[in-house]
Amino acid sequence: MTFTAAVAGASGYGGGELLRLLAAHPEIEVRTVTAHSQAGQRLREVHPHLASYGDMQLAPTSAETLAEHDIVFLALPHGASAEIIKQLDDSALIVDAGADFRLEREQDWRDYYPGPWAGTFTYGMPELPLASGGKQRRQLRDARRIAVPGCNATAVSLALAPAIAERLVDPEDLTAVLAVGPSGAGKKASVAMLGSELLGNAVPYNGYGSHRHIPEIKQNLRRASDVDSTLAFTPVLVPMARGILATCSARLAPGVDLDRIRAAYEAAYADETFIELLDEGAYPRTSDVVGSNRVAIGFGIDERAGRLIVISAIDNLVKGTAGAAIQSTNIALGLPEQLALPVNGVAP
Numbered sequence: 614m615t616f617t618a619a620v621a622g623a624s625g626y627g628g629g630e631l632l633r634l635l636a637a638h639p640e641i642e643v644r645t646v647t648a649h650s651q652a653g654q655r656l657r658e659v660h661p662h663l664a665s666y667g668d669m670q671l672a673p674t675s676a677e678t679l680a681e682h683d684i685v686f687l688a689l690p691h692g693a694s695a696e697i698i699k700q701l702d703d704s705a706l707i708v709d710a711g712a713d714f715r716l717e718r719e720q721d722w723r724d725y726y727p728g729p730w731a732g733t734f735t736y737g738m739p740e741l742p743l744a745s746g747g748k749q750r751r752q753l754r755d756a757r758r759i760a761v762p763g764c765n766a767t768a769v770s771l772a773l774a775p776a777i778a779e780r781l782v783d784p785e786d787l788t789a790v791l792a793v794g795p796s797g798a799g800k801k802a803s804v805a806m807l808g809s810e811l812l813g814n815a816v817p818y819n820g821y822g823s824h825r826h827i828p829e830i831k832q833n834l835r836r837a838s839d840v841d842s843t844l845a846f847t848p849v850l851v852p853m854a855r856g857i858l859a860t861c862s863a864r865l866a867p868g869v870d871l872d873r874i875r876a877a878y879e880a881a882y883a884d885e886t887f888i889e890l891l892d893e894g895a896y897p898r899t900s901d902v903v904g905s906n907r908v909a910i911g912f913g914i915d916e917r918a919g920r921l922i923v924i925s926a927i928d929n930l931v932k933g934t935a936g937a938a939i940q941s942t943n944i945a946l947g948l949p950e951q952l953a954l955p956v957n958g959v960a961p
Contacts, residue, residue: 622688676700737941764933782863856899897926904959906936
């Protein structure tokens with residue numbers, strides 16, 4: 614069976630990456646692409662690399678345009694998805710790559726986002742361990758509304774969840790510093806930054822506890838452990854087009870050594886196709902995962918500081934956005950989870 618799909622927000626980085634991956638999906642046919650200010654243009658005028666879509670034209674983003682598809686992928690600015698979803702038929706599988714439906718606590722939304730809280734969809738991070746047993750994957754089976762995780766939240770949550778879940782570190786003493794490619798900020802923002810202050814520079818942003826992915830990460834760690842956590846989180850824009858390198862640390866619980874850490878991470882992720890645990894002493898690199906749906910994780914112990922260091926690398930546009938959307942969609946539709954998702958990165 615072939616499922617029909619529409620991609621809203623197709624002119625942005627996330628929408629473009631969704632289309633690149635969906636072009637190789639044997640069970641999903643993209644019939645409609647939409648945009649806002651670039652509606653009316655040919656898709657290839659905006660994304661010249663998407664040659665297989667030929668002369669497909671960007672339509673205006675409206676409920677009428679998105680109707681009558683089996684799947685609707687939304688890659689829209691925060692706040693836009695909630696409004697348009699109200700007008701869509703309940704029969705479609707809706708996969709939202711924005712933040713509108715990620716948070717399960719209204720107060721978390723009010724603390725970090727403008728506008729009203731819209732509620733919660735099934736969270737699209739299949740590999741996330743759950744305190745109740747199993748993985749978030751089981752929640753996605755037959756889901757009809759999916760919230761795709763934030764890219765920074767993916768890198769940090771998957772890096773720290775096994776240690777938090779097994780009580781190997783102090784959940785009240787967590788830090789994460791991320792080197793982030795500007796494509797994670799969206800197309801308009803990244804073009805402006807690349808053209809001015811970012812080249813030859815590193816620029817912190819949304820620091821001092823203000824980044825919107827903080828409550829999402831804490832929510833994920835709570836799901837993994839039933840324990841609340843405290844996180845100091847600082848993202849830094851660096852001059853690479855795409856990718857995230859997250860360096861996370863936590864104070865070790867008494868008596869925990871590297872063997873226990875390794876055992877916890879292998880128990881959590883050894884069977885996961887898209888999570889790679891590196892050998893002892895190895896460091897993840899963003900260049901190794903660019904273009905792939907893979908998370909590379911390395912870890913070690915700073916004995917003098919008494920801290921666990923976990924470093925993860927992802928492609929923010931694949932595992933951080935479009936790949937997570939397609940992986941979750943495959944599960945919800947009962948398709949093989951790996952369909953159209955690359956494990957290999959792109960050679961430099």
